[in-house]
Amino acid sequence: MSAAAGTEHANKALIRRWFEEVWNQGREDLIEQLRAPDTLARGLGENNVESRGVEPFRAFYTNLRGAFPDLHVTLEDMIAEADKVSVRISMEGTHTGHILAAVTGRRVKAGGIILVRIADGRIAEAWNQFDQLGILKQIGALPAEPEHDRFLAQRP
Numbered sequence: 303m304s305a306a307a308g309t310e311h312a313n314k315a316l317i318r319r320w321f322e323e324v325w326n327q328g329r330e331d332l333i334e335q336l337r338a339p340d341t342l343a344r345g346l347g348e349n350n351v352e353s354r355g356v357e358p359f360r361a362f363y364t365n366l367r368g369a370f371p372d373l374h375v376t377l378e379d380m381i382a383e384a385d386k387v388s389v390r391i392s393m394e395g396t397h398t399g400h401i402l403a404a405v406t407g408r409r410v411k412a413g414g415i416i417l418v419r420i421a422d423g424r425i426a427e428a429w430n431q432f433d434q435l436g437i438l439k440q441i442g443a444l445p446a447e448p449e450h451d452r453f454l455a456q457r458p
Contacts, residue, residue: 310382313420317380317387320425325375328367333360338424345430369402369441370395370410378413388417391432403443410440 320336323329334356343353346362353359367373373395381388394411397403414432418425438444 310384310387312423313385313387314380314382316420316423316425317389317418318377321375321377321389321391324363325367325373328371330360330363330367333363336424338421338426341425341427343428343430345428345432348434365401368399369397371398372396385421386417386419388415390415393432397441402438403441406441408441410437412437412440 316336319332324332324336337356337359339356340354341356341359343359344350346353346359353362373393375391375393377389378392379390391414392411393414394409397406397408397410399405412433414430416431417429419427435444439446
């Protein structure tokens with residue numbers, strides 16, 4: 303195995319561990335071990351703002367896991383090249399926490415794509431795109447879907 307292939311393999315293993323242990327098992331204690339202290343993240347909040355460091359991420363993590371304590375993330379696809387790993391995920395959980403909206407008990411499903419840059423064996427930068435709007439609609443925090451999709455509707 304070439305050095306590049308070995309690095310890519312190690313980077314994929316880190317991301318698998320991130321989603322399985324931190325997200326699916328709720329191992330919050332691993333966040334600081336697997337992320338660099340000054341990690342730059344994009345796309346975690348509603349306004350797609352950049353955040354740096356562990357505290358904004360901890361707030362995001364606590365809010366999402368608090369709203370959906372049984373949250374489960376499935377890695378659908380993963381591609382690694384050099385210091386970057388890209389994953390397509392699906393996530394689902396039951397809205398049993400009071401965070402984001404009053405408890406509904408509704409089961410939600412959403413997808414996302416995340417690109418991560420790894421440095422020194424830790425997550426150093428992340429670009430996150432996941433269906434936050436869909437999650438909020440599914441728990442009733444926003445109006446339900448219209449009868450037709452405005453982006454896919456045929457226009458004369």
